Amino acid sequence: MNAHNPTTPPAGLVYQAHLDPSAILALRWQMLGAPGTTPAACRLADDGAGAHHGLLTPEGLVVCCLSVFNRPQGLVQIRKVATHPAWQRRGLGAWLMGQAMAEAAGQGRLGVWLNARAGAEGFYQKLGFHQAGEPYLEGGVGFVRMARALQRPA
Template sequence: MAGPDAELTIRAIEAADTYPLRHAVLWPDQPLAYVRVPDDEAGVHLGAFHDAELVAVISLFVTGPEARFRKFATRPDWQRRGVGSRLLAATFAAARQLGAQRIWCDARQDAAAFYTRFGLRPEGPVFYKGPVAYQRMRCGL
């Protein structure tokens, strides 16, 4: 299998293009509608493609100086290969380009260490969505 730098591109996609990967990676036991976000149509959605195959997705929502990213999903066979790091870096760049000064997310607690490498820091208490523990994380851009 080729490395992540071979033929990896990141580009804007439609919200609906994110749904299958969001569903398969984040909430496979829920109905597909569960992975939709009410303001999906207002977001900027990015996909990482290896050749023409979508391997990771993320959604960015900017309101004034605040940006939030949500529904960050990387196919399991592409995890721990740098794809998510490249996609998150592109998301931070897009947020800055759209005028955001800060960025935040509700991170799955088991992924918090990954986000700290990008400067995000925990904020507030741990909370749960179903059985999954989350931590709000934030940083300046």
């Protein structure tokens, strides 16, 4: 992460806050898709209503992405957080989460929730999330709901 300027994308990457969902489908599928499926299986029914954030190389390759959806009661849901294997462990996911949460807070949103994959809870805890539900299985994959409040910018 860029500790000196949290709004500057890390590692010479380009940040885009509102990508077309088709631009992130391949990375979603590579990182989150079930074996034997196609990229179309990672398309969400409400993708058209979401804000799709991404970090791209100067050549346009999406290396980190997530999607944000407005939900009732002033909340947002973050879905499909994915980082290309060659770019993991560089703070990209944390940086992109920070940007998405800052944008949501700037829009007056009060909190954020997500369904974390089993094993990823520590990543989200470092970003201020806490467990907000019991672990569950979906399609043979373990998840747990996590949430946190958002702070409006000063």
